[in-house]
Amino acid sequence: MLAIDGLRVVHRGTGTRVEAVAGLDLAVAPGRAVALVGESGSGKSTVINVVLGLLGRAEVSGTVTVDGVDVLRAPQHVLRRLRGRRVGYVGQQPFAAFDPLFAVDAQLREAWRAHASGGAGAMDAAIADSLDLAGLDLSGLAAGLPPHRLSGGMLQRAQVAAALLHRPPLVLADEPTSALDPILARRLAEALRALRDRGTAILLATHDLGLAACLADEVVVMRAGRVVERGPVVDVFGRPRDAYTQALLAAHPSRGLRVTAELDRPESAAAPARVSCTNPSPARSGRTEASP
Amino acid sequence: MSGVPVDIRGLTVQRRLPDEPPILRAVSLSIPAGSRHGLIGASGSGKSTLLRALLGLVPVGSGGIRVGDLGVPAPDRASRQLLARTVAWIPQDAVGSLDPCMTAREAVAEGLRLHGIAAGRDASRRAADHLVRVGIPADAFDRRPGELSGGQAQRVAVARALAAEPGLVLADEPTSALDPLVQARLLNLLFDHCTASGATVLLVAHTLGIVRRFCDVVTVLHDGSIVETGPVSDVLDRPAHEVTRALIAAELQP
Numbered sequence: 001m002l003a004i005d006g007l008r009v010v011h012r013g014t015g016t017r018v019e020a021v022a023g024l025d026l027a028v029a030p031g032r033a034v035a036l037v038g039e040s041g042s043g044k045s046t047v048i049n050v051v052l053g054l055l056g057r058a059e060v061s062g063t064v065t066v067d068g069v070d071v072l073r074a075p076q077h078v079l080r081r082l083r084g085r086r087v088g089y090v091g092q093q094p095f096a097a098f099d100p101l102f103a104v105d106a107q108l109r110e111a112w113r114a115h116a117s118g119g120a121g122a123m124d125a126a127i128a129d130s131l132d133l134a135g136l137d138l139s140g141l142a143a144g145l146p147p148h149r150l151s152g153g154m155l156q157r158a159q160v161a162a163a164l165l166h167r168p169p170l171v172l173a174d175e176p177t178s179a180l181d182p183i184l185a186r187r188l189a190e191a192l193r194a195l196r197d198r199g200t201a202i203l204l205a206t207h208d209l210g211l212a213a214c215l216a217d218e219v220v221v222m223r224a225g226r227v228v229e230r231g232p233v234v235d236v237f238g239r240p241r242d243a244y245t246q247a248l249l250a251a252h253p254s255r256g257l258r259v260t261a262e263l264d265r266p267e268s269a270a271a272p273a274r275v276s277c278t279n280p281s282p283a284r285s286g287r288t289e290a291s292p
Numbered sequence: 293m294s295g296v297p298v299d300i301r302g303l304t305v306q307r308r309l310p311d312e313p314p315i316l317r318a319v320s321l322s323i324p325a326g327s328r329h330g331l332i333g334a335s336g337s338g339k340s341t342l343l344r345a346l347l348g349l350v351p352v353g354s355g356g357i358r359v360g361d362l363g364v365p366a367p368d369r370a371s372r373q374l375l376a377r378t379v380a381w382i383p384q385d386a387v388g389s390l391d392p393c394m395t396a397r398e399a400v401a402e403g404l405r406l407h408g409i410a411a412g413r414d415a416s417r418r419a420a421d422h423l424v425r426v427g428i429p430a431d432a433f434d435r436r437p438g439e440l441s442g443g444q445a446q447r448v449a450v451a452r453a454l455a456a457e458p459g460l461v462l463a464d465e466p467t468s469a470l471d472p473l474v475q476a477r478l479l480n481l482l483f484d485h486c487t488a489s490g491a492t493v494l495l496v497a498h499t500l501g502i503v504r505r506f507c508d509v510v511t512v513l514h515d516g517s518i519v520e521t522g523p524v525s526d527v528l529d530r531p532a533h534e535v536t537r538a539l540i541a542a543e544l545q546p
Contacts, residue, residue: 039471040442153335178469181335182498186542207471210544237546251476253501254545259476 001170001201002028002051007062009046009055009225020046020058022225026203030169033193033202035216035233037209037248043225044205045092048172051203052089053079066170085115088163092175094155097162098147104158105138111162126165133195134160135187152179160188164195171195174205189214209252213237221245294490295326296360296378296459298346303355305341305516314353315341316516323509325360325459328483328493330503330524332539333513339496342513343462346494347381348372359460377407380458382482384465386449390437396423396448397433400455407456422451426481443474450478454485461486463495467502479506500543504528512536 009021021043028034036044049055051064053071064071067086069078083089091097098107105127112123131138136157147155156179163171173192177185193215196202206212212219213233220230221242229242240246250258298321305316316338323329331339344350346357348365357364359379366372383389390399400419404410410418423433426447437445446466453461463482467475483506486493497503503510504524511521514535520527531537 039473151335182500182542182544183334183538186544189544208544209472209546213546214544248472249546251472252546253475253499253505254543255501257476257479257502257505259480 001030001067002026002203003063003065004047004051005063007047007050007064008060009043009050010059012059019225021050024062024220024222024227026220028170028201028203030201031196031199032218033196033204033216034218034220035204035206035212036220036222037206037212038222039207039248041224042222044207044222045174046225048089048174048203048205051172052083052087084111084168085166086168086170088166088168088171090156090160090163090171090173090176092178094152094159094179095147097159098155100147103144103146104150104155105143108138108158108162108165112165115166127161130161130164131158133164133191134158135184135191136161153181153184156180157184157188167200169199170201170203172203172205175208176204176206177208177211185211186214209237209248210254221248293378293457293459295492297325298323298460298492298494299358300342300346301356303342303345303357304353305338305345305350306353314516315350316345318355319513319516319518320355321511321518321521323492323494325492326490327509328486328495328507330507330510331494331496331513332498332500332503332510333535334539336515337513338516339513340464341516343381343464343494343496346460346462347379348375373407377456378459380453380456380461382446382449382453382461382463382466384468386446386466387437387440387442389449390445390452392437395434395436396428396440396444396451399448400452403452403455409456419451419455422455423448425485426451426454427477443470443478446470446474446478447481450482450485454482454489457489458491460492460494463493465496465498468498500528500540512539 004024004026007021007024011018011020024047026034036047038044050060051066051071060072066082069082098104108127109123112126134157136154142150160176177188180188189211192202204212204215216233219233219236221228221236223244229236229240229245236245237249240249247260249255250260300319300321303316303319304314306314319342333339341350345352346359346364359375362371362375362378364375366375397416397419400422401415404415404418420433428444428447432440432444467478470478479502495507507524510524510527512519512533512535519533519535527536528540531540
């Protein structure tokens with residue numbers, strides 16, 4: 001469903017050069033889920049944006065194939081057909097995902113009409129199904145409300161519903177549970193897992209190792225754009241070989257939030273503050289992760 | 293300042309519309325000085341409202357709050373100032389809570405000046421010391437929130453909160469937006485400082501592992517009411533209420 005070969009991404013600013021992805025090979029087959037994990041700035045979201053064909057002016061090399069389409073070389077109209085219908089995307093900025101001026105349920109209807117034909121009955125059924133999968137009720141009090149009247153968690157679930165409207169065979173999920181409380185997060189993880197079991201391919205980017213363990217078959221641990229360890233989830237989380245993977249696991253709340261020597265370096269190395277990159281600066285909002 | 297106790301008696305907080313259910317209903321909670329108290333519950337259960345009530349930021353419907361010797365909300369200007377000095381708040385979204393026009397150093401120095409702890413250049417000097425203590429590199433002292441990484445901005449918020457040596461620290465999911473490595477470093481830092489100063493900590497957390505690691509006592513909120521409270525090992529290992537059991541069952545572990 002998705003094949004990435006020798007992917008390299010370089011962001012160039014005035015006098016700066018950041019290698020966001022330094023050589024990545026990855027394949028996600030139908031019915032499989034792969035998780036990219038690592039700290040902020042490790043390149044997870046960049047990979048997702050490349051697959052969407054949304055990386056703007058960054059220097060990208062390698063090959064990315066989605067559903068037989070060469071994403072890095074395909075013309076825009078082909079990419080537009082791919083996005084929405086063949087590829088569903090859940091981003092990490094729920095507030096940025098919706099037009100602030102229009103009701104969220106109206107935007108779901110628009111998203112359906114953009115890629116499908118059929119009567120109002122088919123549309124309403126598709127939207128109701130997707131909302132149900134995402135665990136959100138937009139009837140009653142929430143009907144007809146614009147984004148700012150909904151909580152971050154509700155918008156995040158609305159975004160999941162929009163991504164699943166056309167039952168795309170590939171779902172890209174970038175921190176899909178960041179605005180959800182643990183009970184809702186678990187529900188969404190299980191809903192995505194059920195989709196995977198019915199044949200959907202999923203690429204997940206997250207720093208929540210618990211979510212990765214719940215959803216993914218394979219995990220790819222990234223650090224500063226490089227793959228430091230990869231393999232089946234049970235192996236990587238059960239018997240981590242790399243010191244960085246071990247440090248990530250030791251820092252997890254379920255394993256005591258231990259700070260190991262490996263972590264003793266300034267955060268600025270992980271999340272460069274003054275690099276001007278071609279990514280649009282994300283809107284800051286609520287509980288969502290701020291840096292890509 | 294060493295830790296102060298918190299006493300909440302029958303606290304009810306109404307929504308603006310009278311026919312809607314209250315956000316908090318008859319909440320009573322006693323937190324001894326110097327203890328580390330965790331507050332858990334689903335979204336909308338009233339956790340953040342309880343913290344805001346302790347800051348005097350929400351109108352109290354009925355019931356009373358005492359922080360040390362002070363009643364909340366404070367009746368006059370002098371006691372409001374004393375309360376502001378006693379209680380520190382660390383928000384979920386540090387980047388959003390810091391003044392976008394103020395450098396890290398100014399953000400910390402402002403608190404020192406407002407509370408009369410230091411003045412002029414002395415405040416700037418002491419602010420720099422506080423930033424060093426939370427691990428902000430010297431070249432970031434004069435950056436504004438937009439030029440700091442999420443983890444650095446959250447460290448500045450911690451430095452600002454701890455600079456006035458508060459007796460009570462309210463932390464509202466202080467690390468939920470941070471990656472796991474930064475989260476572990478920041479929480480260890482925060483609790484090390486509070487242990488050293490003896491400050492009472494009330495921590496809102498979605499992640500039970502954080503409460504297990506850092507808190508002595510935990511309270512579970514559901515729909516504005518306390519459903520369970522007690523020592524962390526009792527409540528999280530032998531939960532008595534179905535809400536607590538649901539929160540425990542939802543934990544995603546690697």
